[in-house]
Amino acid sequence: MTVMNQPETAQTATEMSVKKSVMVEAPQAHAFAVFTERQGGWWPLASHHIGKVQAETAVLEPRAGGRWYERGVDGSECEWGRVLVWEPPHRVVLGWELAADWRHDPSLQTEVEVRFVAVGPQTTRVELEHRHLERYGDKAEQMKAGLGSEGGWTGILQIYAAAAATPA
């Protein structure tokens, strides 16, 4: 197991996280490959991209330390984070380095752990945990003064609410 760039933080009582799981009718190795190496094929890029131009694809380099980024239709690349743990076909941990104002900020890393559990030869339970969201609190303390209501989470939430309200 390779763990990169794990900042040593004081023990925090608060573990704020988002947990999700989904049952996929496909073998474990297939599910792992689609989630990682073929992420550009399914990530909801139309509504979830950070670059100025429309995103063409999402790329996750298949190795510990690999980059995780989106590529825009004009070829520009915007970093999302890093691959922290690469254990095919069981588990991948991604460092999500998007700040509260949705810019890439490698000093603010939250973690997305994805586990692929084979519950049958053709059935995989995919468990996702996006954790250490409390780290946004540390950063927010520093950024509070400089961030207007359009720049921070409020702005993102408004954009998201608008996108979510638009029928697909």
Place this chain on the structure above:
Amino acid sequence: MIEPIHRMAALGDATRREIFGILAAEGPSSVGDLARRLPVTRPAVSQHLRVLKDMGLVTHQTAGTRHIYRLDPQGIAALRDYLDSLWERALNDFKAAAERSYLREKEKPR
């Protein structure tokens, strides 16, 4: 309306995070109980709780002379909503893509 960025700022303080964590893990607690658990004075705990309350992260009620604090589910939910929705959507799209591509590969053996 309290902006989420300010809610998160309230959790930027280590003691407040700890208070928040105790309430999250163990449920409602009184100021006195919290003060006994933490290396800070009771007035300091009250002060931190007031900040958390102003930010909509905890709610407060009195039981006799005791002040009981608990997490405000609305406040916490607002913080996590965006990422929660994002992953919900992303995992659904992922499931559809994984199942579709697997069926295709099964039907067309290499």
